[in-house]
Amino acid sequence: MDHIALYTDLYELTMAQGYFREGKADQRACFDYFYRTPPFSGGYVVFAGLATLLEILEDLHFDAASLEFLKEQGFDADFLARLSEFRFQAEIRSPPEGTLIFPYAPVLQVRGTLLEAQLVETLLLNLVNFQSLIATKASRMREVAGERLLVDFGLRRAHGFGGLHASRAAVVGGFDATSNVLAGMHYNIPLSGTLAHAWIQSFDREIDAFRTFAEHYGDASVLLVDTYDTLKSGVPNAITIAGELRARGHELKAIRLDSGDLAYLARRARKMLDDAGFPDVKIAASNNLDEHVIRSLLVDQQAPIDIFGVGTQLVTAYDDPALGGVYKLATLDEVPRIKLSDSLRKMTFPGDKQVFRIRDAEGQFYADAVALDHQTHVERIHHPHEPHKEVDISQLDQELLLQPVMQHGERIGTLHSAFEARAYCRQQLAQLPAEHRRFHNPHLYKVGLSTALRDQRDEAVARARKHLSDRPT
Numbered sequence: 066m067d068h069i070a071l072y073t074d075l076y077e078l079t080m081a082q083g084y085f086r087e088g089k090a091d092q093r094a095c096f097d098y099f100y101r102t103p104p105f106s107g108g109y110v111v112f113a114g115l116a117t118l119l120e121i122l123e124d125l126h127f128d129a130a131s132l133e134f135l136k137e138q139g140f141d142a143d144f145l146a147r148l149s150e151f152r153f154q155a156e157i158r159s160p161p162e163g164t165l166i167f168p169y170a171p172v173l174q175v176r177g178t179l180l181e182a183q184l185v186e187t188l189l190l191n192l193v194n195f196q197s198l199i200a201t202k203a204s205r206m207r208e209v210a211g212e213r214l215l216v217d218f219g220l221r222r223a224h225g226f227g228g229l230h231a232s233r234a235a236v237v238g239g240f241d242a243t244s245n246v247l248a249g250m251h252y253n254i255p256l257s258g259t260l261a262h263a264w265i266q267s268f269d270r271e272i273d274a275f276r277t278f279a280e281h282y283g284d285a286s287v288l289l290v291d292t293y294d295t296l297k298s299g300v301p302n303a304i305t306i307a308g309e310l311r312a313r314g315h316e317l318k319a320i321r322l323d324s325g326d327l328a329y330l331a332r333r334a335r336k337m338l339d340d341a342g343f344p345d346v347k348i349a350a351s352n353n354l355d356e357h358v359i360r361s362l363l364v365d366q367q368a369p370i371d372i373f374g375v376g377t378q379l380v381t382a383y384d385d386p387a388l389g390g391v392y393k394l395a396t397l398d399e400v401p402r403i404k405l406s407d408s409l410r411k412m413t414f415p416g417d418k419q420v421f422r423i424r425d426a427e428g429q430f431y432a433d434a435v436a437l438d439h440q441t442h443v444e445r446i447h448h449p450h451e452p453h454k455e456v457d458i459s460q461l462d463q464e465l466l467l468q469p470v471m472q473h474g475e476r477i478g479t480l481h482s483a484f485e486a487r488a489y490c491r492q493q494l495a496q497l498p499a500e501h502r503r504f505h506n507p508h509l510y511k512v513g514l515s516t517a518l519r520d521q522r523d524e525a526v527a528r529a530r531k532h533l534s535d536r537p538t
């Protein structure tokens with residue numbers, strides 16, 4: 066995207082200019098990205114958006130037109146001269162895309178100059194919050210769809226060009242294919258598509274619409290059967306065409322149901338297709354599907370549906386349309402920094418940190434330990450906000466979550482493709498106990514502070530409070 070360095074909030078640039086004027090621009094900063102509440106009343110988030118972020122950061126710069134625009138907004142010539150040489154040179158640490166992440170554990174760290182780390186805040190939040198949200202929604206649909214095909218149909222309902230990132234995130238969360246052609250090209254996602262009612266309406270008779278489509282597209286044909294009357298017209302006509310295709314050595318791929326009682330219609334259509342000798346013609350369903358409807362169709366009603374086309378609910382994360390991930394300063398020139406708040410839940414964890422994923426004896430995820438960066442093993446974790454709650458984890462397997470993915474502004478190694486991230490997400494979900502995956506009142510996954518971090522946090526709080534009470538009133 067052109068001028069992408071301006072894809073930010075004004076206050077990032079206002080602060081950056083202030084840091085520059087104050088001689089603070091080159092102080093060493095560490096910022097943490099984390100979220101506080103899982104969306105959809107669920108128990109986890111699927112981390113996504115890293116590849117997009119790193120690709121943009123590698124090439125981040127202020128071009129002549131952007132600098133000219135900032136000049137018109139009143140930014141200083143000296144600051145603009147500095148921005149004209151700006152290149153993102155920081156280090157980024159994170160786990161791979163597809164990792165399951167939990168409230169309060171920092172999962173993306175930016176370590177660089179105060180100026181560069183501040184300047185990327187909005188871009189980072191925009192990309193990671195959105196893609197992680199959509200990947201999480203997609204993963205919930207994958208949870209209930211089993212091995213059935215999930216196709217993203219959302220572009221027409223997506224929020225503008227966000228539709229491109231939504232299609233990629235849908236794959237990270239477990240979707241198989243997309244109708245979004247640009248996403249297919251950009252991210253190497255298999256394309257999939259059927260036809261709309263307009264095609265059927267453009268012919269005088271449904272059977273002619275089906276026949277003509279099948280003549281052009283043969284084995285790839287999926288016929289939309291609900292334009293007039295699904296069971297009296299659509300399915301019988303599709304069966305006629307399936308027979309004609311077979312006579313020419315082809316097989317009809319599927320029919321698509323797009324309205325009405327999808328379980329009832331799928332059952333009746335399945336029987337009609339089977340009785341007519343077409344047990345391999347698949348049944349696709351669409352129409353405002355989400356994870357709850359898909360589960361009801363498959364689990365409660367045992368609907369014989371093979372393919373789900375999902376749009377609006379997926380790409381807009383309809384029931385919880387924003388992930389509130391935040392980006393907070395943790396260290397400046399190696400001094401831990403804290404943000405106090407009236408609300409305990411909004412207080413930050415100061416200092417350079419590492420996150421350990423703790424597994425139980427069966428190898429399942431048990432907890433995340435947020436520790437100081439130099440710690441190599443965590444004995445005990447403490448609840449971040451309830452001091453009396455603590456757990457001994459000294460005997461459990463501990464894996465480092467934050468690994469360098471970018472150094473000196475250049476990515477390390479190759480970025481995961483959407484499908485590699487999807488495979489990783491699938492492995493991760495298999496390691497998350499069912500009580501954290503369930504949709505209703507999931508059991509809260511433990512995220513705790515190491516004793517050293519807890520002490521550092523408490524000291525920083527005490528210092529900050531003392532500072533407050535020393536102020537003249």
Ligand SMILES: Nc1ncnc2c1ncn2[C@@H]1O[C@H](COP(=O)(O)OP(=O)(O)OP(=O)(O)O)[C@@H](O)[C@H]1O
Binds near residue numbers: 323324329351354
């Ligand atoms: N058997 C079913 N069990 C649970 N939910 C279903 C079932 N069949 C359809 N639905 C869902 O019910 C919702 C409403 O279906 P309905 O047929 O009323 O669709 P509509 O969008 O209001 O109208 P239209 O069917 O004309 O598009 C949709 O979200 C659909 O996915």
Ligand SMILES: O=P(O)(O)OC[C@H]1O[C@H](OP(=O)(O)OP(=O)(O)O)[C@H](O)[C@@H]1O
Binds near residue numbers: 222352374
């Ligand atoms: O329902 P979604 O999950 O968003 O999936 C995409 C929908 O888009 C298409 O119809 P469109 O919405 O254009 O028209 P319709 O609602 O009249 O079928 C398609 O037939 C799906 O129903």
Ligand SMILES: O=C(O)c1cccnc1
Binds near residue numbers: 258376
């Ligand atoms: O290919 C389809 O059937 C399709 C694509 C986008 C939206 N609705 C349906």
